[in-house]
Amino acid sequence: MLKKKMSMAVLGLSAALVLGACGSNEAESSEKSDGKEYDLKMSVTVSESSTWYEAAEKLKEDLAEESDGRINLELFGNEQLSGGDSGKAVESLAKGSIDLTFNSTIIYSILDERFGVASAPFLFSGVDEVDPVFAGEGGEMFKEILAEKGVQALGYGQNGFRQLTNSKREIKNPEDLKGLKIRIPGITMYTDLYRELGTDPQTMTFSEVFTALQQGTIDGQENPVDVISSSKLQEVQDYMTLWNYSYDPLVLGMNKKLYDSMSAEDQELFDRLGKEAAEYQVKIAREKEEKQIADLEAAGMQIYTPTADEIAQFKEAASPIYDKYTDIWGADLLEAFQGE
Helix, strand or coil: CHHHHHHHHHHHHHHHHHHHHHHHHHHHHHHCCCCCCEEEEEEECCCCCCHHHHHHHHHHHHHHHHCCCCEEEEEECCCHHHCCCHHHHHHHHHHCCCCEEEEEHHHHCCCCHHHHHHHCCCCCCCHHHHHHHHHCHHHHHHHHHHHHCCEEEEEEEEEEEEEEEECCCCCCCHHHHCCCEEEECCCHHHHHHHHHCCCEEEECCHHHHHHHHHHCCCCEEEEEHHHHHHCCHHHCCCEEEEEEEEEEEEEEEEEHHHHHCCCHHHHHHHHHHHHHHHHHHHHHHHHHHHHHHHHHHHCCCEEECCCHHHHHHHHHHHCHHHHHHHHHHCHHHHHHHHCC
């Protein structure tokens, strides 16, 4: 009888050990890839010659290599998936009809005006102030807002600081801007800002800008150096002011529902490789910009960098924007982006 009881106890212990091992394996397997194959589509705002697209290609290649071909990423430049409309691209990303995108936070402000805080006038003077914010609290707060909108932020890239060009005169202070017709993105904050600066702001699709400048319909425009250079605006613009008035960050975003449906291992893969791709884009964009500025100057464009006192004058002229938009952005979010 004693032997029988001992045998039953041993069997019970063995069963418990087996069940425990099974439970451990199941828990472990949920952390690992489920072996699922993915054919994903990624939209990039600009062309295949851009640093944005180059970073997307890096992500595509890295995902394919580290997943042994299980994750395939098909790239579409120039917003082909949304008929050239960046606003529709981020809306489609949030809804899940596009899997990944590389878009400016200026475009994301269509989903939520809080994203406009990153491009607030004269918020940053240079990239040395930008990087700690996006690597810290500001970047985390943006990630939370993006998640609310159905987007998983994998990393932050850069379109860069937006600079001013025109065909009339050198711009050194707010008085020099008076009366100029300047093309701006169709964002309310920019319209309000340029009116405060005394210009006549004009909105139009960027594809129309070169002709409008050439024909004198508008006097100038504002964009990062890469856009100015790649669009050959030096052919129709004589002056450029490097005033770093508004920073234009990019979000390497993924549909959150898709991300949440993946195994923990695949999520880690997208987190790590997405971050690396975004950091790569920032690196090559900054390296490229130095040469682009030199090439623009060599082509005859007169380039002016305002002094600290002149920047202070621009900041003062733009200050009413903060009075109007702080409540829209949120004081806590603005504080996080203002840094220390």
